[in-house]
Amino acid sequence: MTPAGHRRILSHACAWGLISLGLMVWSLFDPRPLPVIGAMSIGQVFGTISLASFLYVVVSDLRPGLKKALDEAGVSKRPLP
Amino acid sequence: MHFDHSPLTLLALGCAAASAIILVGYLVLRPRLGAVTKVWLAFGLGVLPLVTAFAGNVQGFEATKKREFCGSCHVMIPHASDSDDPASTSLSSRHARNKFFGEVNCYACHADYGMFGTVITKLGGMRHVWLYYSEYRDTPLDEAKKAIHLLRPYPNDNCMQCHSTHAALWDRQPDHKSSLEDVRAGRVSCASAGCHGYAHPNFRPPEPAAHAELRP
Numbered sequence: 001m002t003p004a005g006h007r008r009i010l011s012h013a014c015a016w017g018l019i020s021l022g023l024m025v026w027s028l029f030d031p032r033p034l035p036v037i038g039a040m041s042i043g044q045v046f047g048t049i050s051l052a053s054f055l056y057v058v059v060s061d062l063r064p065g066l067k068k069a070l071d072e073a074g075v076s077k078r079p080l081p
Numbered sequence: 082m083h084f085d086h087s088p089l090t091l092l093a094l095g096c097a098a099a100s101a102i103i104l105v106g107y108l109v110l111r112p113r114l115g116a117v118t119k120v121w122l123a124f125g126l127g128v129l130p131l132v133t134a135f136a137g138n139v140q141g142f143e144a145t146k147k148r149e150f151c152g153s154c155h156v157m158i159p160h161a162s163d164s165d166d167p168a169s170t171s172l173s174s175r176h177a178r179n180k181f182f183g184e185v186n187c188y189a190c191h192a193d194y195g196m197f198g199t200v201i202t203k204l205g206g207m208r209h210v211w212l213y214y215s216e217y218r219d220t221p222l223d224e225a226k227k228a229i230h231l232l233r234p235y236p237n238d239n240c241m242q243c244h245s246t247h248a249a250l251w252d253r254q255p256d257h258k259s260s261l262e263d264v265r266a267g268r269v270s271c272a273s274a275g276c277h278g279y280a281h282p283n284f285r286p287p288e289p290a291a292h293a294e295l296r297p
Contacts, residue, residue: 033150051131
């Protein structure tokens with residue numbers, strides 16, 4: 001994926017992250033049933049989405065470098081056992 | 082409902098604020114996606130929100146045990162304000178005064194104490210929230226008093242989590258002594274008219290009418 005694509009994913013991740021933080025903070029200031037349940041369900045899902053998107057970007061940025069290193073070490077040329 | 086100043090809440094808020102600053106910073110400054118930016122984002126999207134979520138969940142579980150929380154749906158106000166009343170002589174209110182579990186007395190008596198009890202209690206609670214918003218939200222109190230009852234008869238086992246029935250003074254009490262087996266097996270309810278009375282004023286479990294007359 002292009003760097004621009006990665007930046008777009010990360011911007012979305014930040015937005016999801018901010019919504020999730022907002023829900024969690026709301027439940028701390030106003031611990032009634034709906035805010036607390038919202039924070040512990042929707043808040044967690046949004047937070048997980050944002051963290052997963054970030055990890056996706058980090059891993060896919062690492063992949064070319066990793067492949068190169070493996071090639072140089074001859075790992076990928078070795079025949080499978 | 083009031084805000085709880087516990088260290089965990091402050092930790093959750095501090096991490097949330099730091100994380101929000103990083104995230105807004107990223108959205109506004111749009112820095113190059115180098116290693117430094119990624120480390121910042123690892124804190125803003127990873128470490129800090131995870132601390133907030135962890136501390137927030139612990140706080141959330143604590144908050145949902147409080148009587149204040151139970152009383153935040155209007156149909157539970159009669160139960161909760163009775164417990165809040167220091168002059169009340171109801172069984173539930175008499176359990177609302179000690180420092181150890183007074184604030185969480187509803188939970189202390191109504192939690193499921195079996196294996197996975199906490200999870201089952203919380204799932205049951207979710208069901209109550211659902212029923213509240215789908216059915217009871219606009220129910221007037223007078224009607225709620227008639228309509229709301231326990232799904233199953235109240236188990237003596239819950240009382241016996243704290244009152245073991247194995248204390249000498251307790252065993253010596255003649256009524257306890259004569260009904261010991263029935264009490265332990267749940268055949269006689271501790272919270273019935275002939276014994277310690279109903280736990281809550283105004284509310285009655287759906288029982289044969291004869292019992293109502295026995296009540297003092």
